[in-house]
Amino acid sequence: MSVELDLISLKVSNKRIAIIGGGAAGFFAAISAKQHEPEASVTIYEKSNKLLAKVKVSGGGRCNVTHACFEKSALSKFYPRGGKQLRKAFDQFYTQDTVDWFTNRGVELKVESDNRMFPTTDNSQTIIDTLMEECKRLGIRIALGSGVSQILRQPNLLSLTINNQELLFDKVIVATGGSPKTQGFDWIKALGHTIQDPVPSLFTFNMPKEKIKALMGLSVPNATVRVQKTKLMQSGPLLITHWGMSGPAILKTSAWGARLLSDLGYQFAIHVNWLGNLTEADFRAKIDDHMQQYGKRLIRNKNPFLLPQRLWDYLIEKVAIDSDKPWLEIGKKGVNKLLNVLLNDQYEVSGKTTFKEEFVTCGGISLAEVDFKTMESRVCSGLYFAGEVLDIDGITGGFNFQAAWTTGFIAGKHSE
Structure with a gap:
């Protein structure tokens, strides 16, 4: 049985949006989706009983939110894989947008000598609380213990198998993070996507x-x-x-x-x-x-x-x-x-x-099969991707979180 946290009563809506994965990219995608389509029903499905696990441990428990690089072409050069694609994505959401987003919600960020940016509280819980509170304010539902085992195409819809139950959605955003084994992507590969074999990074x-x-x-x-x-x-x-x-x-x-x-x-x-x-x-x-x-x-x-x-x-x-x-x-x-x-x-x-909590992979969904203007799959209409599930990874210093914020925001924003 899944454990559902109904954070606020929802308005009835015809549009149903599923976010698979309760990490940084998943939360940001859910928030972006709800902000751009307030009447939609948005639910985050997380297979474990933990939310925002990497946010919690990042930067020694302080959360390295982003990196103080405010020139988009320079920012994209910190990504061994995905830099070219992110350069275009940064036109929609980049470092300054991240800083503004958190500042507008009462979270001040500071720049350290190596240009890493942290909350002034030096506590990752500040970032977690902000994301959770935003979900509550917007009426985003969170379902813990809800693993998605299959995605199937239906006429104009996508069907998700969640804990052996089939649910239909208009839009699905996959933000499950990296996987240490190629088999972890089999359920996406079944839709026709190409997977770049994962290997450890960082x-x-x-x-x-x-x-x-x-x-x-x-x-x-x-x-x-x-x-x-x-x-x-x-x-x-x-x-x-x-x-x-x-x-x-x-x-x-x-x-x-x-x-x-x-x-x-x-x-x-x-x-x-x-x-x-x-x-x-x-x-x-x-x-x-x-x-x-x-x-x-x-x-x-x-x-x-x-x-x-x-x-x-x-x-x-x-x-x-x-x-x-x-x-x-x-x-x-x-x-x-x-x-x-x-x-x-x-x-x-x-x-x-490698540190299990902060595991970063090189590999994932082939970038050629994703439209970075919308983060929608070129293979399956209505399916979007965000975060490390893509073949994107940055060096240490807040770049992987910035990629999560950027791709999550774009994936949530677009519904065409």
Whole structure:
């Protein structure tokens, strides 16, 4: 039996709209649908007993609502898949619209140093409450424990099988999120849609054989990560964990390389420039200047690059430099060792780690089969898509939520 929450009494309407999925895209699609067609009956069907689960855990429980990028063509470049299509979609709803939408409902957003945007409360419950209250105000029904197992075409209608019960709708918006397995899309594939095989995106790198894991919890503000024998290279903060490496530099690399790294079986080597984009010439100039000023200081005690002390100790030990010697005695060989470990440090990756609650996939509904002016299927009239069920994914930083708000708004808006 499904559990239905009747949030407000509904006016009788001939138009019936079903939203499949109670996540960010689903809620935004439902709200948009009701705003654009106030007399329609709008229901969100969620197969679990939880709503807005990713919103709850996003950003460490603070909800990274969007990213402070207010130029549409620049915004679209943060999506390894779907950027071209989203560029057109952003003409209808983009970052500023998101900020305005929440601001108009009493939720102020703040911009952090890395341009991620959060509610000023630093609490994801603020976003959840706002979406829930908007559904209540508009009279949107929410049905928990209501899994949709089949969609069938009927003359001018779509039939949904929900908990073994057949219901008819004029419009259906699928916002079920990503699936780790292709089989999770079988019920949509049955309508004739092409599915791009899902593989993980936004994952961390496991390094079971690397000693650097002993530095877990340590981070550097700007490192450059390059995957050996590929063109994959990304920069940003890097975090050392008890299983390997994480942080934006790693997550961005995993997003842009989602399919390639899957093809490699998550067995590959990475090179890390611990100094960001510092070149060899700049490195040597910095060392020369450092030795002139601090040549008599011990290598261990005077770090010219302001790296965390534990990382500095680890790296100079890794290349067998005697840290108890003064800088003037490091020698040409020592400088070359230091250059290599700081600008081209190598680690073996064997596996990945994904966080179930924040799981992001590369793959889903083929974008060629969706009209991004309306988010309607080109294969099945009356069927619309929003969010990660599409073959769209962004890098870390609020981009996946922005895609959810944008596609949800458009899917709800159009009913042609």
